[in-house]
Amino acid sequence: MATLLHLKSSIFGENGQSSGLSNTFVEDWRAQHPDGNVVVRDLAAAPLPHLDAVAVGGFxxxxxxxxxxxxxxxxxxxELIAEISGAEVIVIALPMYNFGIPSTLKAWIDHIARAGVTFRYTENGPEGLLTGKKAYVFAARGGLYAGTSNDTQTPYIENVLGFVGxxxxxxxAAEGLNMGDEAKAASLSTAHGQITALSGTLSAVA
Ligand SMILES: Cc1cc2nc3c(=O)[nH]c(=O)nc-3n(C[C@H](O)[C@H](O)[C@H](O)COP(=O)(O)O)c2cc1C
Incomplete structure (x- = not known):
C-alpha cells in the first residue's frame, strides 16, 4: 500500500491556489490508488516552531x-522524519510569499534535514538517505519567474529535496495569478492541464 505525504503551506488554507492544484493531483492519485494512504500536514494551519539551539543541541x-x-x-x-520516511510520494504545495517559500515550509525543512538521519557526510560529500521517493511540487505565484534567476523557489526546493535523497x-507552476483575471484563469487552466497529463503517467506504486 503506497503512502502519499501532502504538505500544504498556503495562508489561505483550502482557498489557496497551491492547495487547489495539489488537491487536484492528490485526488487523481487517490483514484488510481484506492488502497493508498494519504497523510496531510498543513504547515500553515499548524506551524512548527523555528529550529533552535535546543533542537540542534538535542540532535x-x-x-x-x-x-x-x-x-x-x-x-x-x-515524528516529521518518520512521516516523510513512510511515504513513497511527497506532494508539496508551494505558494510564493515575498520572493521565497513560506517560512512554515522552511521550518519543516529545518526539522527534517538532519545529519546522520536523512543525510550523511561521506568522503564524496553529502549523501541523501530518503531514497526511492518521488516528489511533486505545485507552485503558485502572483508574478512571472519560471526560467529566470528570480525563481528562488524551484532551484531551492530541488536542491534541498536532492540533499536528502x-x-x-x-x-x-501556476504563475501570473495576480496579473488580472484573464491571466489567472489561463495560468490555472494550463496548470490543471499539466496535472491531468501528469496523473496519466502515474504508476501503480507512485
Ligand atoms: C503575503 C504575500 C506575499 C506575496 N509575495 C509574492 C511575491 O513575492 N511574488 C509573487 O509573484 N507573488 C507573491 N504573492 C502572491 C502569491 O504568490 C499568490 O497569491 C499565490 O496564489 C500564493 O499561493 P496560495 O494561493 O497557495 O497561497 C504574495 C502573496 C501574499 C499574500
Missing amino acids: MTAMDDRSAEQAVAVARSD INDVTII
Missing part, C-alpha cells in the same frame, strides 16, 4: 543525555 546529544527540552525537540523532528522531482 547532537546521545538519547540518554538529552535534557527534557531537547528530548521534546528531537521527538518532534523524529529525493531526486525524482516534478514541478508544475
Whole structure:
C-alpha cells in the first residue's frame, strides 16, 4: 500500500491556489490508488516552531543525555522524519510569499534535514538517505519567474529535496495569478492541464 505525504503551506488554507492544484493531483492519485494512504500536514494551519539551539543541541546529544527540552525537540523532528520516511510520494504545495517559500515550509525543512538521519557526510560529500521517493511540487505565484534567476523557489526546493535523497522531482507552476483575471484563469487552466497529463503517467506504486 503506497503512502502519499501532502504538505500544504498556503495562508489561505483550502482557498489557496497551491492547495487547489495539489488537491487536484492528490485526488487523481487517490483514484488510481484506492488502497493508498494519504497523510496531510498543513504547515500553515499548524506551524512548527523555528529550529533552535535546543533542537540542534538535542540532535547532537546521545538519547540518554538529552535534557527534557531537547528530548521534546528531537521527538518532534523524529515524528516529521518518520512521516516523510513512510511515504513513497511527497506532494508539496508551494505558494510564493515575498520572493521565497513560506517560512512554515522552511521550518519543516529545518526539522527534517538532519545529519546522520536523512543525510550523511561521506568522503564524496553529502549523501541523501530518503531514497526511492518521488516528489511533486505545485507552485503558485502572483508574478512571472519560471526560467529566470528570480525563481528562488524551484532551484531551492530541488536542491534541498536532492540533499536528502529525493531526486525524482516534478514541478508544475501556476504563475501570473495576480496579473488580472484573464491571466489567472489561463495560468490555472494550463496548470490543471499539466496535472491531468501528469496523473496519466502515474504508476501503480507512485
Ligand atoms: C503575503 C504575500 C506575499 C506575496 N509575495 C509574492 C511575491 O513575492 N511574488 C509573487 O509573484 N507573488 C507573491 N504573492 C502572491 C502569491 O504568490 C499568490 O497569491 C499565490 O496564489 C500564493 O499561493 P496560495 O494561493 O497557495 O497561497 C504574495 C502573496 C501574499 C499574500
